[in-house]
Amino acid sequence: MSKQLHVLLVEDSEDDALLLLRELKRGGYQVEYERVDTPDAMIAALDSRKWDIIIADYIMPQFSGVSALKILKQKEIDLPFILVSGKIEDEVAVDAMKAGAQDFIKKDNFARLVPAIERELAEADGRLKRKVAEEALRKSEEKYRSMVETANEGIFVIDQERRFTFVNQHTMDMLGYAADEIMGRKFDEFVVPHEMTDHLKESRERTKGKVSQYERTFLRKDNRTICCIASVSPLFDENNRFMGSFGMLMDITERKKKEEEIRSLNAELEQRVRERTAELEKKNIELERFNKVFVGRELRMIELKKQITKLEKEMEEIKKNNGRKEGKIGEPT
Incomplete structure (x- = not known):
């Protein structure tokens, strides 16, 4: 099954472009492409859609692969970038790689093209996954840092x-x-x-x-x-x-203070209860003593009343007896 591949070709030669596309099809790719050969055309192509890879000719009359690479860097788009050329010196290839090109392939060695593309697509996919994971981690860290910074503890x-x-x-x-x-x-x-x-x-x-x-x-x-x-x-x-x-x-400083206040209030209340209880006990003792005195006096008064009543009865009896005696004395003989 063919693999879909969206290629932006920076190439002035239509013939060279067709050779390159044929090599990609041989490698199992179904290619959708756009060919550009000026800076403005490249910028327009980058803005118009998403691409899987850029393949650029190193030297062109109105443009160059190095200039195309600079445009890609300026737009901060992470795409695999492969330079191709008919003739190239090793120093030039090294400089291009240092500038950010992923690979540099000679046009007479297109057999390296498909493996290079597969490698760079895999690495680009890895970079994308890492970027997504890093972004998710960053958001997660921001979320939890926000939670930590705003926590009440x-x-x-x-x-x-x-x-x-x-x-x-x-x-x-x-x-x-x-x-x-x-x-x-x-x-x-x-x-x-x-x-x-x-x-x-x-x-x-x-x-x-x-x-x-x-x-x-x-x-x-x-x-x-x-x-x-x-x-x-x-x-x-x-x-x-x-x-x-x-x-x-x-x-828990405020809670401890309130607990201490409650303990202090409880202690004060308990002290007041003890003092009130002692006062009531004292009153009860005095009341009991008073009751004893009062009841004893009442009992003595009752006994005294009884004795007075008894004396009154005895006096009355004496009076009656004396009266009878006086009557008998006054009778004629």
Whole structure:
């Protein structure tokens, strides 16, 4: 099955062009072509459509292969470019190759033409695929860099010696330093002294492949402290050698302050409850004592009333008895 090939021929000789096209057909190509022999015609052809390859005669009356190559470079089009010539010196061929031509073929050796085209088409396809892959990688890197730079967490990378090799903007904002003030410095320099022992212990765990999440307090440039949750993972190369760590920092300073405020309020409330409970217990004791006094007095009053009532009854009885006696004394004998 014939292979489609779109060729831009920079050639002033129609006969030479036909010989070249015949060689391509013999090589299994179905050729669509346009022949040009002036700079303006070449520029118009390049602007009119896409080409697979350019084959240019080295010397022409009004144009040249080298000039055609310059036009291609100026337009920044990545196309295989092969020079052909009836006569050529080695130095000229070398200079042409240095200028960007992929190959230089003598017209009496067109047997090299098809293999050269196949080679250059394969290389051009490889370049195109690499370009597409590189562009996709660039866009992917830009996307993820944008995500990293706009993340609400601090993101960093440190090497084996715990020196910063990357920090995102949020890490800089959290610590209060510019990038050039952080890069290359040790992670340890930002950890508060009283947490250094635990920090070094965690760092040793990373060399063993351990992923950790823990609280860590850092000292900012303005000497204020910031409390963070650090999530850190080890980085290893293809030979499983420890290369450093990747980490994320979430600022929990405000949360810690609120937790402390809540603890303080709870402690104050508990103290008030204890004081109120003690006060109520004291009141209860006084009330109980009062009740005892009051009830005892009431009981004594009741007993006293009973005694008074009893005395009154006895007095009444005495009075009655005295009255009867007086009556008997006054009767006639």
